[in-house]
Amino acid sequence: MAEIYLDNAATTIPLPQVIDKMVNVLQNTYGNPSSLHKKGLEAERIIKESSEFFAKQLGCTKEEIIYTSGGTESNNLAILGVASAYARTGKKIITTTIEHASVKMAFKFLEQQGYEVHYLPVNKEGYIDISELENLIDEQTILVSIMFVNNEIGTINDIYKIGNIIKQKNPKTVFHVDAIQSFGKIPFSVRQLKIDLLSISGHKFYAPKGVGVLYKNKTVKLHSLVHGGGQQNAIRSGTENVAGIAAMHEAAKAVFANLSQDIEHYNELKTYFANKVLTEIEGTRLNGPALESSAPHIVNIAFSGVKAEVLLHALEAYGIYVSSGSACSSHKADKQYILGALGYENEDTDNAIRFSFGKQNTIAELDEAIEVLKKQIVMLRRLK
């Protein structure tokens, strides 16, 4: 049975050249980048080349690239690191109600530690009210953390506008952006958007799991969470994941070599799929923003009268993989908090399926998936 993998926002399929690169580095460039000898130097060079590449793509300098174990660590390091380093300036921090758990739970933790936390509500399409943010920012506000693209419904926040408003109100407020779903999907530069900290996760763009990036503007102070040998300017101690970094570099090269074609490809898949499902299957509804303004690779559709989890398993039997609620949180009872925060009723959140597209998907696959969907929806609705 051929697989049709439509869960690329959960994780992507590593590209062959990424796997080759990783194996090659594990075999040949096994040195510790901190070692003084040649094997160490070779490993260090791999990291430096990667940093140069990411710096160029993000519009920063290579010294501003920090490697982490992935998105969750990048978000935690950014949020907890700033909160701790700026605690004397103020204790007011701001985020939204629809952040990924790795941001949400870091804020909850700080709330328990006595920080003044504000969670900005969003409308049904996932947008915050920017004037509300503007009113909240004051002298004591040390951090604003807002996701670039929402992982459940694909809302793209106006980071440019948000960044400008934050800096107008208080140039010292640190602006963190969770760009885990936007890196390689939306072109941007951190300087232009006035971003101080930005989180990236390798496995969302065809790299292996366990490696990510935190961009940190050189003027921002950050207390580290991991103490040790002082690697990466002592912000993130621990021997660097050289093979993972090399593989992530390779993946990023593949993504940026064809970025505009890729984006066009994702958009084509998304629009084709969503339009077909919404018109050809009764009782379906688009969750989140209109297709023209949402992230190119994510679409969230509710199928009335069908439990999302049941539909997910029904599709799985045909080798079609989708998501009901974010995979990272689907084992939690409050898995649908994002859709809940968006103001959807239980009935809608229970029926919501996220389809997310990647480089490897084709229109032919989508046709096949839609055929299966149609039959399964009929089957499952029999038991309403």
Add this chain to the structure above:
Amino acid sequence: MKNVFLIKYGELAIKGKNRPIFENRLVKTVKKNLKVLGNFNVHKEQGRLIVEPNDEFVDKDAVIEMLTRIFGIIGVAYGTKEEEVTLEAVERLAYSHMKNLCEDANGQLTFKIETKRADKRFPLKSMEVSSTIGGYLLDEFGDKLKVDVHNPDVTLMVEIRNGTYVYSKTYKGSGGMPYGTNGKATLLLSGGIDSPVAGWLIAKRGVEVDAVYFHSPPYTSERAKDKVIELAKKVAVYTGSMRVHIVPFTDIQMAIHEKCPHQQLTIIMRRLMMDVTEAIADKNNSMALITGESIGQVASQTIHGLVATDDAAKRPVFRPLIGMDKEEIIQIAKKIDTFETSILPYEDCCTIFVPKHPETKPKLDRIIESQSKLDDVIEQLLQEAIDNTEVVEV
């Protein structure tokens, strides 16, 4: 001098001619379970199993924990052994054992000695061995030791067999009887808290337990199935092994849902589960069924519900939890380490098959009448379910 584990087994020792069969079962289970902890020799010796580690490093606590879980074992001791069967050997072992205890102790230790002389050719009687060794230890350790036969800190055990053994502490085992010495029964295993406990309690009496799990994709997920296998593995820690039959059940559930009154769904489903389990029991020489039911716990487990379910079974149905409260069941589940797995939330999303207003006092004749609406399809559906059952050995 060698370190050894002595295994004591109680109830089965009295079972006359069957004793070798029971002992062999126990040896087999002990060998199998110990494999993950290293390389051991296991042999029988007059009412004891002796486990001798062959590896240099042995995680003693892990071995004791593993052994005390196995059904049929009432106690496990960790001590030392000499091949030589002489009074001098007993002295050497007793001296070294007592030396370790004195080093760990604060101040004076009180002790007594108990001797078991399985080898009656040994020139001294048990009492004589005890008093001789006691005198010897008092000479050696002086003020550090004092005899107290009523309430001693340490009871030093001496056993004289084909070798000489000394130990002091016995760890309590699970009790019960060795797995497979009391026939076979088939457990309806759901993935909840109750059924693994029910299976454990019956297995404790030496009954070999096969499990049957009803899988309803896409309404129950693969993870729910993995969870059930994980639970079977947890129970198998006590028994050595378990066979799990995974029955595809979606089509039967769909048929019930489409043809039968909704308030009776659960009872009819459970009756059909009994039918399938009976068929699997037929194939596997199993003599009884086991469920985790407890009176009144849920709508289908009222006494009326139980009567209606029981009617579908030909074999006796063992319900070891029948009079227990949920809290008592949870206590056992925690003790046997199934609780944390049971509460994993890959709950069957087959809530769709749970009626909103289930009948709590179903009448058997009306249930049978409702079930008869399935008559034209059910035989084939049951046959398909049984034919497509997957078997996993854990």
